[in-house]
Structure formats: structure tokens, C-alpha cells
Amino acid sequence: KMDLFVSTYNNKIDKKGRVSFPSSFRNVLPQSSRNEIILYKSIKSQSIEGCGIERLNEIAGRINNLNFFSEDYDDFSTSVFTEIIPTNIDKEGRFLIPEDLKKFAKIKNEVLFFGQGYFFEIWEPNAGILKKEAARKRLLKEKKSLRTILSENKIKW
Numbered sequence: 092k093m094d095l096f097v098s099t100y101n102n103k104i105d106k107k108g109r110v111s112f113p114s115s116f117r118n119v120l121p122q123s124s125r126n127e128i129i130l131y132k133s134i135k136s137q138s139i140e141g142c143g144i145e146r147l148n149e150i151a152g153r154i155n156n157l158n159f160f161s162e163d164y165d166d167f168s169t170s171v172f173t174e175i176i177p178t179n180i181d182k183e184g185r186f187l188i189p190e191d192l193k194k195f196a197k198i199k200n201e202v203l204f205f206g207q208g209y210f211f212e213i214w215e216p217n218a219g220i221l222k223k224e225a226a227r228k229r230l231l232k233e234k235k236s237l238r239t240i241l242s243e244n245k246i247k248w
Contacts, residue, residue: 096116128141139196
């Protein structure tokens with residue numbers, strides 16, 4: 092069983108506002124909370140980010156390690172925790188994207204799901220395609236390869 096959100100999925104939003112959560116993504120969620128995902132506005136782009144409850148706890152731990160009196164602590168805790176919307180997946184594997192998140196990401200009736208390893212992103216399809224192309228272009232321009240990140244001892248975030 093793969094424990095990472097990977098690949099790209101393009102799904103339509105139905106008339107009731109529900110979208111299918113990719114089954115390979117669902118398999119990443121732990122058995123105990125298989126029907127719950129955490130959604131929030133990305134603080135990096137005009138997209139929605141999502142994760143399972145464990146990832147949220149990991150993020151909380153990292154924010155908690157910041158100096159409690161610092162602006163960073165305040166900014167991260169306010170920007171992340173006030174925006175979180177726990178969302179349930181129904182028996183058919185569908186969930187509702189809250190209206191304010193749809194508006195934030197300019198999502199109408201279709202979405203792109205991007206697996207991002209420990210989390211996933213939900214994009215308006217055209218914006219998602221542009222983001223994907225820009226990311227690849229940047230890697231090629233800066234001659235980055237998987238070898239460069241595997242050989243550097245980077246901190247995971």
C-alpha cells in the first residue's frame with residue numbers, strides 16, 4: 092500500500108456540488124479516519140490543500156515548535172488553523188468542496204487533484220495545468236534533478 096498522494100486526477104463536480112475523491116488518495120488515508128479529509132486554503136497558491144488527520148497533527152507540531160511569541164507562530168497558526176475545514180467523504184467516495192474554498196480557488200464545475208506526497212492540492216483545471224508547467228520549467232531551468240534533492244539533506248515540510 093502506497094502511503095503518499097500521487098498522480099493527477101481530473102474530476103467533475105456534480106449538480107449537488109460533490110466531487111469524487113480519487114480512490115488512490117482515499118487508500119492513503121488511515122483506516123481509522125478513511126472518510127475524513129482536512130481542507131484549507133493554500134498559503135502558497137490560489138488552490139485548496141488537503142490532507143489526512145495525521146498530517147494536520149504534524150503541521151500543528153511544527154507550528155508549536157516555533158517561538159510562541161513570534162510573528163511566525165501567530166501568522167502560521169492563524170492562517171492555517173482558522174481556515175481548516177474537516178470534510179467527510181460519503182459512501183460513494185464523494186465530498187462537498189465548501190463554497191468559500193471554491194471561490195478562493197476559482198473552481199466552477201471541474202477540478203484537478205494533484206498528489207503532493209504527504210498532502211494533495213485541488214486546482215481549477217487551467218490554473219493547475221499552468222502551475223504544473225511552471226514547476227517543471229523552473230526545475231529544468233535551474234537544472235534540478237531528483238539526485239540533487241536526494242543528495243542534499245533537506246528538511247521535509
